[in-house]
Amino acid sequence: MSSGNFKHDLFSQFARVGKALSSANRLELLEFLAQGERSVDELATVTGLTVANTSQHLQQLRQAGLVAGRKQGLKVYYSLSGDDVITLFNALRSVAERHVADVERLVNTYLTVKDDLEPIPRKELLARAKQGLVTVLDVRPPEEFAAGHVPGAINIPLKELEQYLDQLESENEIVAYCRGAHCVLAFDAVARVRQKGHKARRLEEGFPEWKLAGLPVER
Amino acid sequence: MSSGNFKHDLFSQFARVGKALSSANRLELLEFLAQGERSVDELATVTGLTVANTSQHLQQLRQAGLVAGRKQGLKVYYSLSGDDVITLFNALRSVAERHVADVERLVNTYLTVKDDLEPIPRKELLARAKQGLVTVLDVRPPEEFAAGHVPGAINIPLKELEQYLDQLESENEIVAYCRGAHCVLAFDAVARVRQKGHKARRLEEGFPEWKLAGLPVER
DNA sequence: CAAGTATTCAATTAATCTCTTGAATAGTAG
């Protein structure tokens, strides 16, 4: 009976995908790719890995079917192979958050008071933005902003936030977002804006999830 | 700046969950656990692993927060730590199916003609079962059947199917299911029932997904 | 065609993972 072998072969294929998700560096690559296409050395730069190492990780991701590469001129641009990869990534994060006690501890340690930073849901933001009630702040680097962002958002990378803080004297509540639910940039931004006495909250999750939910995107 | 460290720590936690999913044996354990509680040696028996090895894999799954153990008397009963684990498992399978070319090839190799085995969706089965139009066949072992099954289903393990085939002379279409979308038992069952000239199809996915969808369960 | 750039390949070392084996623990039953 080949049924046992078949089953095992099949699970081995699933395991290959699992293995691709078993390295923090590869997950970080995936998170960046969730923003859109990136070349190998852009990815190497943001993750701090060597180019060769980045390339090897990308190939593992490709073999697992999670990313695809497109060669144009000198460069190879990688991107997620489908939206279901974002779904998978989020399912993984969900389980990790709900079950791994260490994550809770980490989040609480690093992010001071949790309740103070209660996030605003996507749909609520969309509604209030239409009414002009909020100022949406995208704290990602300009390249990522350029590749797509929440309509009406203004782009101030975290590093430059300090110098623009005074100009932000609107009555509106400020809503900051960045790459994903745990991107620390948005937490930091909210904390700093609040120090200046403004009302500020964080968007629940980040841009990839916004895009995935089919909400409008501006370029 | 601890932001980089925080991020890396967080991804390391996610990676721990990914690592738990990186072994075919552990995935097989998860699939069995999706049926319900199991003791260590039941799991060792069905997977064909040694008890010690099974125990170690279970502990990795537990550290990743995917399963939980409950000690009662001599035995320790393990179960999934939540429904989101099934969601994660299915997301993983989905991605693997959609992207890994090898899986397609495998499925086609082992399962002969694919179109002939077109599965019936859960809701359609539920509707037709209420009208008494189908005979639902659960081909899992009796213990798994006892722990919960689709209402009205009859339980004939695959091994005993041959001898009951003649008694199955209803006009109804027969719908077989087992553990999950790729559980081979149901494929085999459908093939055999058809050889006898009956109409037969496979339920799309298996019992854990049925339960997860909130559909009625009988004990 | 030559020089330069982006990416990949190949080889190495150190670290990690899997499975096996045999012993230790915790609970049950006589």
Next chain:
DNA sequence: CTACTATTCAAGAGATTAATTGAATACTTG
């Protein structure tokens, strides 16, 4: 208390993996 069972722990051999380094490939530009 002793024998027995189910599970876990601990140690070791063999295989797999990650990161580093240096070279090879593929493409563009002058």
